[in-house]
Every structure is written in C-alpha cells, then in structure tokens.
Amino acid sequence: MEYLSRYWTFMAKYNVLNAFWVNVSLTLAAGALALILGTIAVTMRISPVSSLRLASTFYVNVFRDIPLTVVMVIMASVVWMQLNVSFSNDFHTDFYILAVIGLGIYHSSFIAEALRSGINTVPVGQAEAARGIGLTFLQSTRIVVLPQAFRGSIAPIGNTIIALIKNTTVASVTGVSTETSSTMQAAIEMGPQFIFLIFLTFALGYVIIVIPVGVLSTSLSRRLAVKR
Amino acid sequence: MSGREYGRLIMVDSVGTEPVAQMVNVQKHFGHLHVLKDINLTVHRGEVVVVIGPSGSGKSTLCRTINRLEPIDSGEIRIQGKLLPQEGRDLARLRADVGMVFQSFNLFAHMSILDNVTLGPRKARKVPKDKAEAEALALLDRVGIKDQAKKLPAQLSGGQQQRAAIARALAMHPVLMLFDEPTSALDPEMINEVLDVMVSLAKEGMTMIVVTHEMGFARRAADRVVFMSDGLILEEGSPEAFFTTPQTDRAKDFLAKILHH
Numbered sequence: 001m002e003y004l005s006r007y008w009t010f011m012a013k014y015n016v017l018n019a020f021w022v023n024v025s026l027t028l029a030a031g032a033l034a035l036i037l038g039t040i041a042v043t044m045r046i047s048p049v050s051s052l053r054l055a056s057t058f059y060v061n062v063f064r065d066i067p068l069t070v071v072m073v074i075m076a077s078v079v080w081m082q083l084n085v086s087f088s089n090d091f092h093t094d095f096y097i098l099a100v101i102g103l104g105i106y107h108s109s110f111i112a113e114a115l116r117s118g119i120n121t122v123p124v125g126q127a128e129a130a131r132g133i134g135l136t137f138l139q140s141t142r143i144v145v146l147p148q149a150f151r152g153s154i155a156p157i158g159n160t161i162i163a164l165i166k167n168t169t170v171a172s173v174t175g176v177s178t179e180t181s182s183t184m185q186a187a188i189e190m191g192p193q194f195i196f197l198i199f200l201t202f203a204l205g206y207v208i209i210v211i212p213v214g215v216l217s218t219s220l221s222r223r224l225a226v227k228r
Numbered sequence: 229m230s231g232r233e234y235g236r237l238i239m240v241d242s243v244g245t246e247p248v249a250q251m252v253n254v255q256k257h258f259g260h261l262h263v264l265k266d267i268n269l270t271v272h273r274g275e276v277v278v279v280i281g282p283s284g285s286g287k288s289t290l291c292r293t294i295n296r297l298e299p300i301d302s303g304e305i306r307i308q309g310k311l312l313p314q315e316g317r318d319l320a321r322l323r324a325d326v327g328m329v330f331q332s333f334n335l336f337a338h339m340s341i342l343d344n345v346t347l348g349p350r351k352a353r354k355v356p357k358d359k360a361e362a363e364a365l366a367l368l369d370r371v372g373i374k375d376q377a378k379k380l381p382a383q384l385s386g387g388q389q390q391r392a393a394i395a396r397a398l399a400m401h402p403v404l405m406l407f408d409e410p411t412s413a414l415d416p417e418m419i420n421e422v423l424d425v426m427v428s429l430a431k432e433g434m435t436m437i438v439v440t441h442e443m444g445f446a447r448r449a450a451d452r453v454v455f456m457s458d459g460l461i462l463e464e465g466s467p468e469a470f471f472t473t474p475q476t477d478r479a480k481d482f483l484a485k486i487l488h489h
C-alpha cells in the first residue's frame with residue numbers, strides 16, 4: 001500500500017489524463033482526415049478516368065508501404081524544417097498539425113483499401129442501375145456505391161482506427177511531447193523503481209480506449225450490414 | 229406537347245413513324261468474341277420489340293449498348309435521332325431518358341422503395357422532394373405496391389421488387405424502356421404480376437425493347453419479334469409469323485426447345 005501511494009504521488013507530477021487526451025484528439029483529427037482522403041482515393045480508384053486511377057493506386061501503395069515513422073520524420077524534417085511549411089506562430093501547434101497530417105495521410109491508404117474491399121461487396125448492378133437512371137459517376141458513387149461500401153467495410157475501417165489510436169504515439173517523432181509515449185518515457189526516466197506500474201498504467205489506458213472502439217465496430221458492422 | 233407525353237396518348241397498338249432508337253451497323257467485341265455482328269435495328273415510337281434467342285447470343289449486350297452501359301466498337305446508335313454521347317453529363321442526360329429494367333432488379337439495397345423511385349427525378353432532374361414523392365407513390369400505386377413504399381428492397385418478394393424497379397424507371401418519364409429478361413429471376417407465380425404491368429405499359433403506347441422468352445407476352449404485346457443468334461439478327465417479324473412459321477433452322481430449333489420444356 002505504501003508503495004502504491006508513493007507511486008500515486010509520483011505520477012501526480014505527470015498529466016496522464018491530458019496525455020491520453022492528446023492521443024485521442026490526434027486520433028479524432030487524423031481519423032477524420034484519413035476518412036476524407038481515403039474516400040477521395042477510393043473514388044479516384046474506381047473512376048472512369050485512367051490517370052486518376054493510376055494516381056490513386058500510386059498514392060495508396062506508397063503510403064501503405066512506407067513505415068509510419070518514416071512518414072512522420074519526413075513531416076518533421078522535410079516539410080517543417082526544410083520546406084519551412086508552417087501553420088502558426090507556435091511551434092507546438094505546428095508539430096501537432098504535422099502529426100495529424102502525417103497520421104492522416106498514412107492511415108488514409110488503409111482506409112482506401114478497406115473501402116475498396118467494401119466496394120467489392122456492392123454488386124455491379126447497383127452502379128449500373130444508378131447510371132441507368134441518369135446519375136453521373138460522382139452522384140452514383142456518393143449516393144449509391146459508397147454508402148453501401150462503408151457499411152460493408154466497417155470492420156476493416158474499425159481495425160484501421162484501432163491501429164491509428166496506437167500509432168498516434170509516433171507523433172512524438174514530429175515533436176508532440178505531451179502525448180502518452182513521451183510522457184511514459186519521461187516518467188520511467190524519473191522513477192525507474194516504478195517502471196512496472198508506469199507501464200501498466202499506460203497499457204491499461206490504451207486497453208480502455210481501444211476496447212469500446214472494437215465493440216462498437218463489431219456491432220455496427222452487424223447492425224448496418226446491407227441486406228440483399 | 230412534349231414527346232414523352234405524346235407516347236402515352238397514342239391509340240392502342242398504333243405505331244408511330246418517328247424512330248426512337250436506331251442501331252446502324254453496330255459491331256461489338258468482348259476481346260476476341262464477336263458479340264454484336266453488324267446489328268441494324270430501328271424501333272419507332274410506341275413500338276414494342278421483343279428480342280428472343282439462345283443464351284449467349286448477345287441480347288443483353290444489345291440492350292446495354294442502347295444506353296451505353298456497354299460502348300460499341302463501330303456503327304451508330306441514335307436515340308430520338310441524336311447520336312449517343314461518349315461520356316459525362318450528356319451521357320447521363322441520355323440515360324435519364326432511357327429506362328432500364330434488369331433481370332436481377334438492382335434496386336438500391338440501402339434505400340427504401342420510395343427513395344429508390346425518387347432518386348432519379350430528384351438528382352438527375354432536380355424535381356423537388358415532395359413532388360417527386362407524390363409522383364413516386366402514384367407510380368407505386370399503379371404497379372400495385374404502394375403499401376410497400378417504406379420498406380427496403382430485401383423485404384419485398386421478387387415480383388414486387390421488379391415492379392418497384394419498373395416504377396423507378398418510369399419515374400424518369402423515359403422515351404424508351406429496355407427490359408433485359410425481367411422475369412427470368414422470378415418464381416413462376418410472380419411472373420404474371422410483372423408481365424401484366426409490362427402489357428399495360430405497352431398498351432399505353434410506351435416504346436419498349438424487351439428481351440424475354442415469355443411467348444405469351446410477345447403474343448399479347450409485341451409489334452415485332454427479333455430473333456438473335458450468335459450476335460446476328462437472323463429474323464424479324466410479327467409475333468404470329470415468327471412463332472408459327474419461323475424461317476431459319478436456328479429459329480426453328482430454338483422454338484422447339486422453348487416449347488418442349
């Protein structure tokens with residue numbers, strides 16, 4: 001008990017809740033970006049214009065194959081330092097935005113692939129019927145194909161989001177120092193005697209965040225499945 | 229008076245002289261497979277043409293080239309005198325004028341029947357929602373499934389789904405309706421409920437191209453029967469003449485097969 005209360009006092013110096021909030025907010029922002037970019041990429045992938053299809057294939061393959069750490073290093077050292085791309089006067093804000101962009105782009109390739117598997121569950125007759133009543137390619141994709149593809153790919157999208165939650169710790173690479181992995185590392189350095197408890201605290205935090213996402217995605221994918 | 233309304237006012241069985249669909253020297257390959265061999269076909273306003281022939285003879289492909297779901301290699305296809313546009317908005321506009329009914333219904337699986345019927349008018353023709361819905365309900369009433377309007381397609385029987393698909397096509401006020409084996413996927417007891425709707429459309433003067441093996445429908449509603457085999461139009465004639473005195477051996481063989489099974 002004594003040991004636990006000492007650990008408690010020690011951890012009070014670290015804003016663990018805030019650290020988790022940083023990762024959750026990175027997940028929300030990067031997840032939204034990934035969904036938007038992934039949807040655009042998959043729409044290009046199925047479009048009748050061959051150059052758009054090629055561009056999308058290239059984009060998805062590049063960002064799926066490069067390690068996330070490399071993407072984040074590129075964001076920090078090339079985009080920010082070399083190209084001087086800046087979004088604000090505050091470099092903390094810049095780091096955060098760079099992390100969101102890097103995470104968003106990287107995960108958009110997985111979202112695009114998840115959506116493509118969802119599109120494969122939509123019979124071609126659906127798009128043909130949509131074109132048959134005079135909808136344009138974009139209308140038919142937006143109103144008929146993608147809504148069904150989303151419902152057919154909730155499980156793989158959920159998996160991508162779960163990977164994203166954990167991958168937000170790589171934001172430390174672009175200099176987001178308030179997030180969990182940086183906080184954990186700082187805590188371990190200052191209190192090596194608590195290393196096991198520190199580790200357990202952060203691991204538990206992630207489990208608490210990830211489990212509901214998994215449960216939600218499983219139940220949504222069942223509830224929203226398109227009946228044919 | 230617009231051409232669309234004109235179609236409905238024509239007297240029973242009268243066929244206009246104005247061509248609605250024209251195919252001239254149309255050729256189509258799938259890879260090395262020659263699927264449409266120099267097809268020439270003109271369908272006049274108010275005319276009902278039944279296309280019949282063995283499986284794989286190119287009937288579906290013929291239908292699909294007319295609203296350019298399949299592009300052609302050479303030749304010309306005109307709708308109301310206008311060449312089929314290549315791609316983009318013009319093509320979408322043309323497709324809005326040509327209704328298509330598929331063997332597998334292809335109702336939008338995630339939308340209610342009512343939304344299925346209103347989608348085209350609202351998005352392709354910018355009809356306001358309430359107006360589109362009122363008209364959709366009238367159409368659903370006409371095909372006998374008004375009480376199913378709020379349901380999803382999967383909750384309907386095959387015959388009801390196909391009638392909904394016909395209502396969806398009619399909602400666009402098409403100048404031409406294409407039917408590709410509309411009753412082939414149906415249980416026998418549901419075939420007539422769909423054919424009855426099609427016969428009543430035919431009697432009202434709708435211009436129709438119907439791929440079907442239902443000889444009863446051909447005799448009741450068709451002005452002309454076109455027999456296809458191996459990508460060729462081998463025979464054309466009145467239903468009576470075609471069914472009683474087919475000219476080619478292949479047509480005779482084919483009719484013998486569908487009669488004796």
Ligand SMILES: Nc1ncnc2c1ncn2[C@@H]1O[C@H](COP(=O)(O)OP(=O)(O)O)[C@@H](O)[C@H]1O
Pocket residue numbers: 258261263281282283284285286287288289290
């Ligand atoms: N998308 C396609 N790709 C390749 N071959 C096709 C395609 N669609 C149809 N075919 C082939 O073209 C021929 C004609 O097909 P189809 O028009 O469907 O005939 P039908 O409707 O008379 O049964 C068949 O041999 C069929 O296998």
Ligand SMILES: [Mg+2]
Pocket residue numbers: 287288289408409
């Ligand atoms: Mg066919």
